[in-house]
Amino acid sequence: MLALMVAVNKEASRRMEVMVQRAKREGTPEPSQRFVLNRFAIQLAENKQLNDFVSTQKSGWDENAAFVASLLEKIEQSEVYQDYMNNPEDNYDVDREFWRKIYRTLIQDNDELDAILEDQSLYWNDDKTIVDTFVLKTIKRFDEANGPKQDLLPEWDSEEEKDFARKVFRAAIMNADEYQRYMSEASRNWDFSRLAYMDIILMQIAIAEMMTLPNVPISVTINEYVEIAKFYSTPKSAGYINGMLDGIARNLVESGRLAKFIEPKKEREYKPKKQIITKKHD
Template sequence: MINRELIRIKVVQLTYAYYQNGNKNIDTAEKELFFSLSKAYDLYNYLLLLIVDITREERHRIEIATQRAQREGTEVPSQKFVYNKFAVQLEENKMLNEFVESQKLTWADDLEFVRKLCNQIESSEDYNEYMNTEESDYETDRELWRKLYKLFILNNSELDSLLEEKSLYWNDDKEVVDTFVLKTIKRFEADNKNKQELLPEYDDEEDKDFARKLFRATILNADQYQHYLSDASRNWDFSRLAYMDIVIMQIAIAEMLTFPNIPASVTINEFVDLAKLYSTSRSGGYINGMLDSIAHFFVDNGMMMKTLRNKESK
């Protein structure tokens, strides 16, 4: 689940924190990096658990409404949503239950928020259309939850604030983690029952190694990388660059020189986007220009064997 986009974000955050911290111990900082990445995986499971807890709250409501209906002799409410085939399969999922138990994840302290989500779902057009349709198959049930997640969990400012209170590590994780939750919902198959595989924390050791190498190269070669930046900044006032911009470019240089299989254009684009997210409104433009200049310097001096964009177009 932890991909290179998320790793780059975490390396930017932890490198910046490393320089702000008076006790510059690279081993301690590296442990913090991997702890931060593990918290993103916690969030992935926590958001899947939210689907389960919404279902359980709805089931509790239906049980109360059913008892009332039986006492009053009125129509018993439908159990279609509370026994949605996808939601039940997720509730019984072995990987999720084992992880939740090991990490002690729970929404019990935020029951009012869960109830508010339930109210919003019950009022939605998608929910009511689903409840009023006789069709009941696995694909329909799974697709309903994909829609509900996009509508009520994906861009939910109240949820964002709640998550931020629970973990500082989750400040910038949710947008990326949401994509993995939606991918997971789409991958579920009825035949897999409770053994459906969730996304692993890392796809392979290569991604974990990428995080370690990128972070260490950034820190251990900082002086040399900043020399490259100083030389490339003759058209800019290097002393006036935002410190976050320097950190971002330093990491981009580390990636260009450390990973020969990653095209320079990919590296530049990724870190320009991060500059737009973490630094000033003007950062993207001059970071793009400086990194492009530095990349050409590396190629021209035989320090990097990569094809650059302007050469590709010739």
């Protein structure tokens, strides 16, 4: 997504060369180059981390030249662009803020772009919101003084966070049969084989977190996966997963397989947010 901004600026530079040459031939005033000489865009194009990443990719925005050209035209027709070109202030902060506004208004919510990304990977629908947040934060962090050595926003806040994700993921995969047995034991009144597969996945990861991260309270784990279920599973899944995980945790604690304190059920009883769930279902 950062490389897309570079691609747009590159296309604008190509067009500018043509217009400047035409103006020289015809003896007319040359067009303003403020957009193509945007300080932030030039710094981003020279960024070492970004260029190292792009060099490892099998595809790039050159394969979607028509979209890049279309996006550039929309930018040039936008109110944000007109305000920028007419702004009497001309400094790095103005240049950086211009691209932040362009990303928010024309790139963040762009159906044509979403279609291109979905063709590359179905998982983009899930990733795009997070990526947009990362991009906007990255733009805000840019400092002209850092030049091409500007650090991009890291994927992880810390090594501890990275280890957390790896540990939970590994445990969920390696102990899948054992964790699903816990679910089966807790679903005596249900046909386990008929459960929504996404519910099984979410509970499997939640159990992995309970079993492998002793410092995370059970209530925190359950609440996290109940919230995730609201977005990724069925309208009834949040309440069901809440009850199942609560029962599984109690069985594990009582049997000595899980050494954690568990709160009295009445203090953390799940209350479904009907309005939110109904809205998501609709």
